[in-house]
Amino acid sequence: MTRGLRLAVLYLALGMGANAAAAEGHEDLLQGDMRAMLLHEEAVDPGAVRFTDAEGNEMGLDAFAGQYVVLNFWATWCAPCRVEMPSLNRLQQTLGGEGFRVVTIATGRNPIPAINRFFEAGGITDLPIYLDPRQTMSRQMGVLSLPVTVLLDPEGQEVGRLRGDADWASDETLAFLRAWSGQSGQSGQDD
Numbered sequence: 001m002t003r004g005l006r007l008a009v010l011y012l013a014l015g016m017g018a019n020a021a022a023a024e025g026h027e028d029l030l031q032g033d034m035r036a037m038l039l040h041e042e043a044v045d046p047g048a049v050r051f052t053d054a055e056g057n058e059m060g061l062d063a064f065a066g067q068y069v070v071l072n073f074w075a076t077w078c079a080p081c082r083v084e085m086p087s088l089n090r091l092q093q094t095l096g097g098e099g100f101r102v103v104t105i106a107t108g109r110n111p112i113p114a115i116n117r118f119f120e121a122g123g124i125t126d127l128p129i130y131l132d133p134r135q136t137m138s139r140q141m142g143v144l145s146l147p148v149t150v151l152l153d154p155e156g157q158e159v160g161r162l163r164g165d166a167d168w169a170s171d172e173t174l175a176f177l178r179a180w181s182g183q184s185g186q187s188g189q190d191d
Contacts, residue, residue: 032172036162043157046150049137051105054112054129061156068181069152070102070168073138076114078146080165085122090169091177092126099154100181102168107132107143151180 050060061069072088074081085104092102104127106115115129132138141150141158149168151160159180167173178184 031176032170033162033166033168034173034176036164036166037151037160037176038162039160040158043153043155043159046141046152046156046158049140051130051132051137054115054131059130061152064101064103064152065156066154067098068100068154068177069156070100070177071150071152072102072104073107073132073141073143073146073148073150074104075106075108075146076110076118081147082118082122084147084165084168085118085124085127087166087168087170089122089124089126091174094169094174095177095181095183096126100177100183102127103130104128105130105132105137107135107138107146109133 046061048060050058052058061071070088070091072084074085088102088104096102106129110131110133112129118124119127119129135143145163147165149162149166150158153159
């Protein structure tokens with residue numbers, strides 16, 4: 001079995017076996033769309049996954065070390081992604097800063113002009129353009145459908161996963177993410 005296939009099987013098993021005990025202390029915050037969040041009993045190392053920025057420079061998740069990361073896999077052709085992306089933009093505007101970041105990865109064939117049109121149509125102004133054109137990262141991380149959003153702790157470990165779209169700027173979601181990241185209700189903007 002290849003490493004990528006092993007990781008995909010591991011992520012699938014973890015997602016299916018996620019335990020409510022992993023949310024200890026935050027159970028009451030799993031409201032609204034966050035009820036679908038699968039929190040892992042133990043953090044999972046995503047491995048040395050690679051992707052590129054809009055200019056084609058290769059990078060990894062280590063670029064976000066020390067930050068709480070909401071990592072979203074999406075595509076320009078994905079209708080639920082079109083609905084979800086503006087709320088991810090608002091989440092970055094609300095909580096984003098030095099210690100918290102929303103990272104979006106366009107997986108599969110997503111030409112930059114199409115991404116630019118997608119962002120313009122949705123009013124997306126505060127999210128980065130990162131690409132996984134061959135879906136290598138997606139496969140390594142067990143992303144089998146879109147959208148998928150993964151929570152990464154400051155050590156770069158996956159601690160939770162949500163399949164499908166969500167309102168990332170709702171009061172319930174913001175309360176959960178503030179508690180998870182230790183932001184205690186204040187804005188994450190450090191600028």
